[in-house]
Amino acid sequence: MSVPPLLNIENLKTYFYSKGRQAFIRSVDDVSFEIRRGETLGVVGESGSGKSVMALSVMGLVGAAPGVVAGRIGLKTDGIRKNLLQDLDDYVERVEADGRVVEVRKDVVGWQKNVERLMAMVRGKTVAMIFQNPKSSLNPFLSVGRQITEAIRLHTPCKGKAESRERALYWLERVRMDSPRLRYDNYPRALSGGMCQRAMVAMVLSCEPSFLIADEPTTGLDATIQSRIADLLAELKADLGVTTMLISHDIGIIRRLSDSVAVMYGGMVVEYGPAGKVLAAGPESGHPYTAALLASVPDERNIRGKEPLQAIPGDVPDTIHVPNGCRFYGRCVRVTAAVDKECASLLPPLSEITPGHAVRCWLYEGS
Amino acid sequence: MPGTILEVSRLKKYFSQRRGWFSPHSGEERLIPAVDDVSFYIKEKEILGLVGESGCGKTTVGRTILGLTPATSGSILFEGKEITALPPEELRALRSRMQMIFQDLDAALNPKMRVRDILSEAILLHHRLTDAEVERKTAELLEQVNLKASKLPSFPDELSGGEKRRVGIARALAVGARFLVADEPTSALDVSIQAQVVNLLLDLQKRLGLSYLFISHDLRVVELLSHKVAVMYLGKIVEIGLSESIARAPRHPYTRILWSSLVEKQSGEAFRHPHGSAAGSWGVFDFERPAAGCRFAPRCPVFEAKGRPAVCTDPSSAPQLAAAGPAHQVACHFPTE
């Protein structure tokens, strides 16, 4: 590809050390991918798949004392490529006994200082994030307009009062908020969930970030409002070309908005490739998890025939006691006798099956 | 009606809210019509789906049927018996016949009790059984909801979401319920687990001949599971009919918008509506102070397309449910053909 990626993540690992269970929770385990300028990457996964923790790692928000982030997150900002995880390793020390980690010591203050230094010019200005619950992401004690102008004056060269108000109103209009002048003075509690999400989008975009992370932007909203928010995101994508990482468990919205898709399972990317290829997977192509996930959603055939759904057996994976083999082993219905041994005991590599389309599965190895 | 397990007629539930400057106990009192004149019936071994946006009163309908909140007016006949004003003792006895599955996975599970105790408490509630019989009944329940016996000594917080849901369902079955109100039973679960629970509910209904009131905002699942579907908007049922006709040939503009939003979200294709875009006005609407006349009018594309006819906003002519085909009723002045 000729266009250099805006964001590239290499071997990102975000672990949390659980004192009670004396083990690592491997929320994000060796994740690598890149997003080119103007592209939308859809990240699909269930709870515990690590998709939200990954987003928080990019934002430098893994502040919890036991959180450990390793790897490399390269982000191009002001023409320079920065590693957002520079030197963070130096603040962490592991204590081992009998080959097992018994304690993780972390210089929380130093870590936090370093993160703040690295993120200072990035957060809000270059990377911005929309959260799942818009109502709780807005400050209930400030009017919507005030919150937007505050963000504008903090992150953009526009500092004047009247000027920033104009810009805030422009953005409220831009996200199709009805009667923006009225809403400008409203407090979040006076707005519905969908309108709060619009206000949140307006606030985030008004700082003109080059990279946007949308973490479950439609979850929890009503069906009719969900499709409106999806419309809005599609429109903004077409008009502004904001590079976006869209995180959702809703395959419908991912299918609509993404150029490429990463499917996460148990903290790992199990399939990565162009949206058309990944989400079009039939029962015999792509990663078995993706196929099973796509099949478990009710479709015409199920509904017409009142047939039971194709449920994925078993339970969401445990990210503490990770198996040696494939993370999906045990729930996978496509394991064949030929690969069973590998599946059970060896972690499959993420390798390309066609150019640009990679799958982490033994079924595709060596063929 | 023979074969009818539940018949709700003209059910109303108004919540009163006081708003004042200095104390919530003074100031003007407002009545919020959470459920306003709702009627429907559910036959034996039938599943009625109840859909609508959050705040439309669908959960309140379920809670009122269970007697968890008293009805303001109207009647609820369960197995032919009026149950709106039962004394507490009879209400408790009634609950051996009808149960609710709560949206919140943890609601039914006391975190300080083991799965075994949670189940045996429910089993012993309405039946006097020996230890061996309880043991046998527990095993039977586990088999029914497809839960491993190894989970019996676990505490609820050691279970996964899917397992918690299974225990919740097993508990509802333990008292011997024939009718379940399932309030968003899948919404708190992961996508890959949702299908398991939907299948379980479908399977139990067939095997045990249960009836459900299935409340959900997941239209696909409702369509798959239910025989009939009722669509609620701001406390009123605006359309009710067989699930196929509700999904494929909706007559009410709101039903149309609901189902089209499913397609639209995925494809971005605007729904091909005879009266133009389905977008309409999606501004804030006050759940507590619904519009006079037809409550949907402020958001209704048909209302706009017809040039805002007066009959839609006339307080004295709120649209009533009227027959619109076989087993199909719609409450609209201008139902789509």
Added chain:
Amino acid sequence: MRKRYVQAPGRSDEASGLRFLRKADAVDLFFVGYGLLIVVLVAASYAAGVFRLLPYDPEAVNLGLMLAPPGTAGHLLGTDFMGRDLLSRLILGIQAYFLPGLLAVAVAIVPGAALGVLAGYGAGRADRVITWFSNLVDSFPRLVLILLVVAAFKPDIYFIMVVVGLTNVPATVSLVKVKIRFLREKNFIEAAEGLGLPRRTIVLKHILWHHCRASLIIRATLGMGEAILMETSLSYLGFGVQEPTPSWGNMVQSGANYFLQGNFWPSTVPALAILLSILGFHLLGDGLNNLLERKAVH
């Protein structure tokens, strides 16, 4: 040196059967053990009183052996300014606070929990009335209230302890009420009612026993510590137990006169006893709470 995080530890709960011996548990067990020791001492005091096992009559004056230092033949802890055996007085002094303290705890917990259930469960009017009374009691300076009671009735320790207990009722009420509110918010109570459980079972078993037990134990042991402090302070001031009946409070008070002359033991010994007993009750509650809770939640 760069550290790698690829090799995170594998299974680590193998020792789950031996959880007992974990460090944290050991600390809790020590807490409980220490607390129980205090309780045993209380029992010993009553036993000694009933079966006349005290080394000396605690009220017997021996003017020949005034202010004998600890270790003096026969007097392990020495004697006070009237030559009375300190150990005997110390043991008997336990009785000055224990039953009154128990009364204070009972008054604070039992009606408090009942009112809390009424306020949390009944909501509406009951809640408003109970909250109003709670606020009223809370806003009254406690010491003034106690002095009023002392002035109005006789300076009887049981009267005083009832007042101490009453002033602690609001805390118990709000504790139970908040818990019920929380459970209600999570639909827990509704689900229990929906199942068809009798209200008595819900309140007694599910709410009070399963969910409030730990906090009530803590409140009770804290209340006991407070009662000790209150009794000894009042006795020190001369409002509580009157000489010659021993109380740790009046022992500190009478002993303090001789402290500066170098006779530290008549005041220091009961003061230390107060300190260690209060600590004991607090630790007992803390340890019990941790042990009980950890059993349920891992």
